[in-house]
Amino acid sequence: MKSYIYNLQNTNNITGIVLVVHCGSMNEKKEQRGFSHLLEHMLISFDKFDYNEDINCSGYTDFYYTYFSFLTTQKHMKECIKYVKQIMDGRFITEDILEDIREDVLKEYDAFFSKKYGIEYQWLLRRTKYIDQLAIGDFDIIKNCTLEQLREYFLHNYISEKFELIVMGNIKEQETSIFSCDNVLKNHDTVHRYCTDNFEWVHYGKGQFLKIYYIKVLDGQEDFIYDYLFCAIIENFLGDYFNDECVEVTKVLLSRAEEFFCISMSKKNLRDINNLRILINRIVESIDETYVRNFLKEYKEMYVRYLSKGYGINIVNEMKICIKHLVFKGQLIGTQEINNLILNEIDNVDIDMIVKMVQQMKINEKSFYLYKILEI
Structure with missing residues (x-):
C-alpha cells in the first residue's frame, strides 16, 4: 500500500x-x-x-x-x-x-x-x-x-x-x-481500438452546442507539462479563431492508456463534418513553432499576474485534480505542482514536441484519433 x-x-x-x-x-x-x-x-x-x-x-x-x-x-x-x-x-x-x-x-x-x-x-x-x-x-x-x-x-x-x-x-x-506509482498497465489490457469511421456526428437535444471528442491513445507517458500546455494552446487558438470566450477544452479519463479530449463550443461555430475537417486543418497549419513560442511567453506572463493576486483552494476540486493525475500520470499533481511547473519549466519546454502533438490531431502514426461529435 x-x-x-x-x-x-x-x-x-x-x-x-x-x-x-x-x-x-x-x-x-x-x-x-x-x-x-x-x-x-x-x-x-x-x-x-x-x-x-x-x-x-x-x-x-x-x-x-x-x-x-x-x-x-x-x-x-x-x-x-x-x-x-x-x-x-x-x-x-x-x-x-x-x-x-x-x-x-x-x-x-x-x-x-x-x-x-x-x-x-x-x-x-x-x-x-x-x-x-x-x-x-x-x-x-x-x-x-x-x-x-x-x-x-x-x-x-x-x-x-x-x-x-x-x-x-x-x-x-x-x-x-509525492512518489511515482508502479506501472499497473502490465496487468491490464487497457487499449481498446475503435473500428468505425473517422468521424461520427450525433444530434441530441436542441442543437445549440457541440462537444467534439477525440480519443487519445498514449504510447508511453508524456510529461504533464506538455499535456497541460497542449490543452491550453488548443483552447486559446479556438477562442481567438471564433472570437468566443466560451470555448473549452476538457478531458474524459478512461485509463492510463486512453482518454477523450473534449472541445466544447457553440453550434454556430461549426455546421457539419466538412467544417470540422477544415477547422482541424486550420489548427494544424496555424499552430507552428512561432505560435507556440509566442503563446508560452504570454501564458507565463499571465500566470505570474494571476499568482500575484493570490488564489483560493477548494479542497473538493483539489482532490479531484490529484486523483485524476495520480490515476493517469502516476504522480500526485495538484495546484501547487501545476504552478511550479508553469513557472519553472515553461522556459525549457521543447516547442517542437508541442507542435508534433498538434499535428497528431490530423495524422497519428503511433495510434489514431477518432472524432465523435455530439450536438446538444
Missing part, C-alpha cells in the same frame, strides 16, 4: 482522505458485472446506517479504480482512518447490508440509463469493449448475485498492493510526499 500526504494551506481546517483501490469494472468477468460498484456501496454503507454529519463520505467506481473519499476536520481524522481500515478489511460485506444496498444500486441502474448523461456516455463508448464493462454493471447480475460471490471477488481484488491512500489538508508536522 502506498500513502501520500498532500499539504494544503488555508483549507479552513478541512481534511480530505481518499482511498484509491486498483479495482474497477474492467476487472470483472462477464458473470461479475457490477460487483465493483455493488461492493463500493456496501463498503461505505456505514454512511447510510450510521450517518455522521462531521464526515462527508462518498464512493465512485470507474473502469479500473474504485475511490472512497472523506471530507472532515482534523479532529475527526482518526475516525476516517478507522473507516478506511474497515473498508480494506471488508467489514461491511454482510448479508443484511447486501440486501439493503442491492435495492439502492438497482435504482441507480435504472436512473443511469434514463438520464441524459447516461445516454451520452453510452453513445461515446459505443463500439468499444468499454460499453460491455460499464461500472454500473448488469441489472440481473446485481439482482441475483450472492454474498459468497462478492466475498470471493473482494478477497481477490482488495489486497494491499492495490491500495493507495491520499491524505490532503494542512497536515501539521508532515512534509508533502
Whole structure:
C-alpha cells in the first residue's frame, strides 16, 4: 500500500482522505458485472446506517479504480482512518447490508440509463469493449448475485498492493510526499481500438452546442507539462479563431492508456463534418513553432499576474485534480505542482514536441484519433 500526504494551506481546517483501490469494472468477468460498484456501496454503507454529519463520505467506481473519499476536520481524522481500515478489511460485506444496498444500486441502474448523461456516455463508448464493462454493471447480475460471490471477488481484488491512500489538508508536522506509482498497465489490457469511421456526428437535444471528442491513445507517458500546455494552446487558438470566450477544452479519463479530449463550443461555430475537417486543418497549419513560442511567453506572463493576486483552494476540486493525475500520470499533481511547473519549466519546454502533438490531431502514426461529435 502506498500513502501520500498532500499539504494544503488555508483549507479552513478541512481534511480530505481518499482511498484509491486498483479495482474497477474492467476487472470483472462477464458473470461479475457490477460487483465493483455493488461492493463500493456496501463498503461505505456505514454512511447510510450510521450517518455522521462531521464526515462527508462518498464512493465512485470507474473502469479500473474504485475511490472512497472523506471530507472532515482534523479532529475527526482518526475516525476516517478507522473507516478506511474497515473498508480494506471488508467489514461491511454482510448479508443484511447486501440486501439493503442491492435495492439502492438497482435504482441507480435504472436512473443511469434514463438520464441524459447516461445516454451520452453510452453513445461515446459505443463500439468499444468499454460499453460491455460499464461500472454500473448488469441489472440481473446485481439482482441475483450472492454474498459468497462478492466475498470471493473482494478477497481477490482488495489486497494491499492495490491500495493507495491520499491524505490532503494542512497536515501539521508532515512534509508533502509525492512518489511515482508502479506501472499497473502490465496487468491490464487497457487499449481498446475503435473500428468505425473517422468521424461520427450525433444530434441530441436542441442543437445549440457541440462537444467534439477525440480519443487519445498514449504510447508511453508524456510529461504533464506538455499535456497541460497542449490543452491550453488548443483552447486559446479556438477562442481567438471564433472570437468566443466560451470555448473549452476538457478531458474524459478512461485509463492510463486512453482518454477523450473534449472541445466544447457553440453550434454556430461549426455546421457539419466538412467544417470540422477544415477547422482541424486550420489548427494544424496555424499552430507552428512561432505560435507556440509566442503563446508560452504570454501564458507565463499571465500566470505570474494571476499568482500575484493570490488564489483560493477548494479542497473538493483539489482532490479531484490529484486523483485524476495520480490515476493517469502516476504522480500526485495538484495546484501547487501545476504552478511550479508553469513557472519553472515553461522556459525549457521543447516547442517542437508541442507542435508534433498538434499535428497528431490530423495524422497519428503511433495510434489514431477518432472524432465523435455530439450536438446538444
